[in-house]
Amino acid sequence: MNSLVQPNDIRDVIEADRAHVWHHLTQHKTFETVDPRIFVEGRGMRVWDATGKEYLDAVSGGVWTVNVGFGRESIANAVRDQLVKLNYFANSAGSIPGALFARKLIDKMPGMSRVYYSNSGSEANEKVFKMVRQIAHRHYGGQKYKILYRERDYHGTTIGTLAAAGQPERREQYGPMPPGFVEVPHCLEYRGQYGDIANYGERAAQAIEDVILREGPETIGALCLEPITAGGGVIVPPAGYWETVQDICRRYDILLHIDEVVCGVGRTGKWFGYQNFGIEPDFVTMAKGVASGYAAISCTVTNEKVFNLFKDDPSDPLSFFRDISTFGGCVAGPAAALENMRIIEDENLLENTTLMGERLRANLWELQTRHEVIGDVRGAGLFCGAELVSNRQTKEPVEEKQVQAVVAACLANGVIIGATNRSLPGLNNTLCFSPALIASASDIDEVTGAVDTALTKVFG
Numbered sequence: 390m391n392s393l394v395q396p397n398d399i400r401d402v403i404e405a406d407r408a409h410v411w412h413h414l415t416q417h418k419t420f421e422t423v424d425p426r427i428f429v430e431g432r433g434m435r436v437w438d439a440t441g442k443e444y445l446d447a448v449s450g451g452v453w454t455v456n457v458g459f460g461r462e463s464i465a466n467a468v469r470d471q472l473v474k475l476n477y478f479a480n481s482a483g484s485i486p487g488a489l490f491a492r493k494l495i496d497k498m499p500g501m502s503r504v505y506y507s508n509s510g511s512e513a514n515e516k517v518f519k520m521v522r523q524i525a526h527r528h529y530g531g532q533k534y535k536i537l538y539r540e541r542d543y544h545g546t547t548i549g550t551l552a553a554a555g556q557p558e559r560r561e562q563y564g565p566m567p568p569g570f571v572e573v574p575h576c577l578e579y580r581g582q583y584g585d586i587a588n589y590g591e592r593a594a595q596a597i598e599d600v601i602l603r604e605g606p607e608t609i610g611a612l613c614l615e616p617i618t619a620g621g622g623v624i625v626p627p628a629g630y631w632e633t634v635q636d637i638c639r640r641y642d643i644l645l646h647i648d649e650v651v652c653g654v655g656r657t658g659k660w661f662g663y664q665n666f667g668i669e670p671d672f673v674t675m676a677k678g679v680a681s682g683y684a685a686i687s688c689t690v691t692n693e694k695v696f697n698l699f700k701d702d703p704s705d706p707l708s709f710f711r712d713i714s715t716f717g718g719c720v721a722g723p724a725a726a727l728e729n730m731r732i733i734e735d736e737n738l739l740e741n742t743t744l745m746g747e748r749l750r751a752n753l754w755e756l757q758t759r760h761e762v763i764g765d766v767r768g769a770g771l772f773c774g775a776e777l778v779s780n781r782q783t784k785e786p787v788e789e790k791q792v793q794a795v796v797a798a799c800l801a802n803g804v805i806i807g808a809t810n811r812s813l814p815g816l817n818n819t820l821c822f823s824p825a826l827i828a829s830a831s832d833i834d835e836v837t838g839a840v841d842t843a844l845t846k847v848f849g
Contacts, residue, residue: 623774
């Protein structure tokens with residue numbers, strides 16, 4: 390392997406990291422006795438750390454992002470060429486990659502028509518919240534300002550998006566939260582709240598209507614949902630859920646916001662997760678897989694109905710969407726996104742995602758027959774979860790430290806998997822898998838083989 394860091398540089402790099410880098414989601418007390426892990430190279434589905442150890446990455450860069458795999462020279466070249474020609478101009482003006490990617494993206498999203506660029510999923514979701522609030526003031530006398538969000542869903546790290554986080558541990562110690570965000574119940578049938586009923590999906594959706602009626606439909610501006618809940622446990626809504634949600638939103642004149650930051654751009658085997666369910670959203674937000682991490686980009690996509698609400702009175706200086714994202718003007722993002730989308734199309738990665746996703750779930754179901762600790766397996770495409778329980782009958786969750794022990798055992802064997810963590814008190818018990826869309830059958834088998842070994846080590 391040709392490492393990007395020469396052996397005699399490694400200790401200096403590690404010490405520089407230990408002394409000066411503040412890592413995400415990390416308790417740094419640990420680094421007083423152990424070295425921080427530093428990755429130096431990636432190719433395909435594999436990454437290497439500063440010691441030369443090789444890992445199979447089953448979480449696409451740690452946070453379900455690198456959809457087309459590492460080391461894509463064609464994306465790097467597209468970005469380099471664009472940066473030399475024009476690296477940036479505020480998105481109050483247009484750019485060639487910005488226009489071309491917007492058109493290509495909209496071609497994949499029937500019913501949608503407009504793309505607003507920014508640079509992170511949190512920011513993309515904040516844009517929707519601001520649009521909803523401005524619509525409320527301009528067209529509803531300020532009344533339809535509330536935003537509904539779902540228990541277990543997650544929409545970002547800003548204070549605004551944390552106010553819409555259905556994960557209590559994410560919000561802890563960051564309050565007080567801004568008002569106007571209202572939680573609706575989750576829809577995980579495995580941990581059903583409405584008993585063992587045939588139409589669970591419809592009943593879970595009707596729970597949203599119950600909240601709307603309690604709050605007053607005239608006060609609700611939007612409903613913000615992940616198409617498949619990600620960090621809250623990889624939850625695929627039951628049959629009948631999305632059709633009922635769509636009907637509820639239309640009856641009460643509520644805008645439907647689908648957060649595709651994780652599911653978007655191929656992760657579920659469709660271009661977007663919501664397309665598995667036949668719904669017609671008013672907003673779709675996306676980030677991670679848009680450029681597979683080769684450049685920072687996010688998109689807030691909406692339809693012409695919403696767009697027209699911001700140009701109803703050109704004489705009013707407050708009538709348009711008065712927002713800017715500085716790095717939404719970086720042209721590297723749409724340049725990378727164009728090439729990222731070409732790769733997915735030319736290499737038939739949606740089809741591969743469907744096939745390898747089926748293999749991943751089949752392998753996990755086979756493990757479930759041999760490991761009592763696996764209570765439920767769920768997912769779509771290359772986006773899967775395995776919930777661990779200490780008792781299948783009572784569904785008592787295993788302790789979070791045991792879940793992390795499984796993750797650590799896989800890591801020691803050279804396979805990186807994920808798990809719900811620091812999200813849901815007592816329910817951070819789901820192993821998460823989101824390998825790149827290029828995954829092969831042997832990659833999938835290696836991942837589940839490592840899980841098999843790890844479960845045996847931790848639980849016997």
